[in-house]
Amino acid sequence: MKKKWSYRLSVLAFLLPGLILFVGILIAPIIMSVYYSLNDFKAISGADMTFVGLNNYIELFSRQLTNDKGALFANVNYMGDALINALVLGALSVFIQLPLALLIALKLSKGIKGERAYLSIYFMPVLISTVIIGQLWMNIYEPDGLLNSALGALGVKEQVFSWITSHIHSTKMPFKGGWTGYKETALIAAFIPILWQYVGYHMLLMYAGIKGVPADLLEAAQLDGCTEGQVNRHIVIPYIKPILKVCVIFAVTGSLKSFDLIYTLMKDTRRAELPSTLMYKLTFLNNRYGLGSAIAVVLIILCFAFALLISLAFKDRGEKVA
Amino acid sequence: MKSAKSWKLALVHLALLVLVVINLFPLYWMMTFSLKDNDEIFGGYLKDDAGAIIYDDAGEKIPVARNMIGLPRTWRWSNYTRALRTGNMGRYFLNSLVVSASAIVITLLAAFMATYAMTRMVWKGRKMMNKFFMLGLTIPIHAALVPVFLILSRLKLLDTYTALIVPYAAFSLSMGILISAGFMGDIPYDLDEAAFLDGCTEWGIFGRVILPLMMPATATVGIYTFLQCWNELLFATIFVSKGEYVTLPVGVKQLVGQHTTDWGPVGAALAIATIPTMIVYILLSRKIQEGFIAGAVKG
Numbered sequence: 001m002k003k004k005w006s007y008r009l010s011v012l013a014f015l016l017p018g019l020i021l022f023v024g025i026l027i028a029p030i031i032m033s034v035y036y037s038l039n040d041f042k043a044i045s046g047a048d049m050t051f052v053g054l055n056n057y058i059e060l061f062s063r064q065l066t067n068d069k070g071a072l073f074a075n076v077n078y079m080g081d082a083l084i085n086a087l088v089l090g091a092l093s094v095f096i097q098l099p100l101a102l103l104i105a106l107k108l109s110k111g112i113k114g115e116r117a118y119l120s121i122y123f124m125p126v127l128i129s130t131v132i133i134g135q136l137w138m139n140i141y142e143p144d145g146l147l148n149s150a151l152g153a154l155g156v157k158e159q160v161f162s163w164i165t166s167h168i169h170s171t172k173m174p175f176k177g178g179w180t181g182y183k184e185t186a187l188i189a190a191f192i193p194i195l196w197q198y199v200g201y202h203m204l205l206m207y208a209g210i211k212g213v214p215a216d217l218l219e220a221a222q223l224d225g226c227t228e229g230q231v232n233r234h235i236v237i238p239y240i241k242p243i244l245k246v247c248v249i250f251a252v253t254g255s256l257k258s259f260d261l262i263y264t265l266m267k268d269t270r271r272a273e274l275p276s277t278l279m280y281k282l283t284f285l286n287n288r289y290g291l292g293s294a295i296a297v298v299l300i301i302l303c304f305a306f307a308l309l310i311s312l313a314f315k316d317r318g319e320k321v322a
Numbered sequence: 323m324k325s326a327k328s329w330k331l332a333l334v335h336l337a338l339l340v341l342v343v344i345n346l347f348p349l350y351w352m353m354t355f356s357l358k359d360n361d362e363i364f365g366g367y368l369k370d371d372a373g374a375i376i377y378d379d380a381g382e383k384i385p386v387a388r389n390m391i392g393l394p395r396t397w398r399w400s401n402y403t404r405a406l407r408t409g410n411m412g413r414y415f416l417n418s419l420v421v422s423a424s425a426i427v428i429t430l431l432a433a434f435m436a437t438y439a440m441t442r443m444v445w446k447g448r449k450m451m452n453k454f455f456m457l458g459l460t461i462p463i464h465a466a467l468v469p470v471f472l473i474l475s476r477l478k479l480l481d482t483y484t485a486l487i488v489p490y491a492a493f494s495l496s497m498g499i500l501i502s503a504g505f506m507g508d509i510p511y512d513l514d515e516a517a518f519l520d521g522c523t524e525w526g527i528f529g530r531v532i533l534p535l536m537m538p539a540t541a542t543v544g545i546y547t548f549l550q551c552w553n554e555l556l557f558a559t560i561f562v563s564k565g566e567y568v569t570l571p572v573g574v575k576q577l578v579g580q581h582t583t584d585w586g587p588v589g590a591a592l593a594i595a596t597i598p599t600m601i602v603y604i605l606l607s608r609k610i611q612e613g614f615i616a617g618a619v620k621g
Contacts, residue, residue: 303462
């Protein structure tokens with residue numbers, strides 16, 4: 001009996017460092033965030049904390065966000081816009097980035113000459129700091145930047161600008177070449193560096209999955225006279241479904257959480273506001289700690305909800321295939 | 323038939339090479355403008371390193387043609403000395419190194435110990451405990467942002483190494499446990515029993531039998547944690563925004579903000595921050611890729 005207690009104690013001792021970190025920095029803060037989100041306070045000490053129930057959530061989804069002085073928060077998008085932007089980014093990732101990644105992975109994993117070199121080059125942007133990527137693309141999108149110089153060199157700058165001007169409704173000003181300065185172009189402008197950076201990441205995961213497909217399965221299919229397309233469709237893709245699921249979850253939750261690129265790409269994030277950039281503005285530039293916590297709670301719920309939904313969607317289809 | 327096939331293969335290679343160019347071009351471009359001045363990039367008049375206009379023998383300004391994407395005509399290494407001198411790049415680099423290394427050590431220790439308790443010790447609820455830790459794979463870092471910020475600022479710990487090391491270790495822990503569990507599961511259980519019969523305690527088994535066999539896991543978890551910390555921006559922006567402990571991403575962002583219209587020194591700062599990562603990647607590309615794959619495939 002005594003030994004059992006000492007055994008339990010040593011189990012606890014082994015778990016303790018991990019538990020302290022995990023509960024202290026992840027679990028307890030979730031509970032605190034929920035609590036904060038039901039209160040309004042602007043002092044770091046929390047001395048002015050007053051319980052407001054769900055008012056923060058109501059304010060968040062209204063168009064009436066105010067700053068710490070109670071003034072209407074100028075030019076800020078409300079949470080609904082930010083969420084829609086994040087979901088648009090997520091959809092673009094799932095429907096453009098992932099198919100592209102799958103296409104490259106399928107081609108590379110067929111034992112093409114130099115596949116390791118291709119793989120390593122495609123993956124490389126993942127390791128570059130988003131701050132650097134954001135700054136590089138800022139130089140591309142600037143009115144005097146690379147993109148407009150290229151359009152000028154091709155002689156289509158005027159046509160492109162006037163075409164975009166005719167499609168801009170958020171402002172009466174004509175398009176003058178600042179690609180991140182207009183609501184209609186900013187989000188797409190932000191998606192392109194994201195695509196550039198992360199297509200290699202998804203490709204690497206899919207490539208690793210495809211390399212795990214048993215060779216005899218592929219040989220049998222080829223002996224049966226399957227074309228490459230048929231092999232891909234009926235054997236490879238069903239086999240790597242668990243990885244595709246992970247990729248979709250990463251793409252969607254990654255877009256919901258996305259902060260770095262928009263924050264570094266744009267001097268003013270309001271034209272492509274995301275939940276994270278809105279949270280940053282409200283919480284750390286305007287001391288609305290309760291309101292910021294409400295955004296955090298919405299994000300936590302959405303991340304878990306989407307992870308669950310995507311898993312369920314993949315489960316159903318997997319069974320149909322089997 | 324055969325020629326149709328080789329045509330197809332050539333097309334595939336062509337497409338792959340176009341992708342290579344798209345992947346490498348922004349970096350090539352960064353390197354070229356890091357060595358130019360604005361007059362060369364946008365077109366202007368020839369100037370010396372101090373920025374004074376150079377006149378030709380007839381006393382005329384010397385026009386410089388626009389050269390946005392070509393190789394620099396004069397390689398202005400002075401951009402790099404400016405980035406190093408005015409920006410504190412060396413210091414930021416050291417800070418990132420200290421923060422990442424400390425987070426790695428803490429993550430490894432906590433993850434290995436917890437994994438040991440959950441995979442090699444027998445007790446009720448160990449499966450539940452594992453599931454509990456795996457919640458961390460989905461929890462966004464935003465969950466911790468406001469509470470940890472308020473706690474750090476009340477404890478006067480903002481703008482210190484600790485403000486980043488502890489949160490980084492905590493958010494790397496779940497993946498660390500997931501990866502370690504895979505590696506630890508491959509170690510034969512007979513070893514534990516033999517050590518137990520030799521009179522080893524649980525701590526003895528962990529320290530003398532398991533840890534030495536976890537070296538491959540150390541590399542994978544270490545690389546994963548490193549990549550999580552090295553480029554992290556959100557925590558870094560909020561918890562350590564000023565002072566001497568600023569990490570590389572925040573430091574680069576601040577530096578770039580000061581020189582925003584001067585592309586040369588900005589490019590130099592970006593290059594200084596990028597080159598070490600690229601060298602490490604070239605040396606360890608396989609191991610780094612494995613780190614990412616291990617993180618995702620098991621998740």
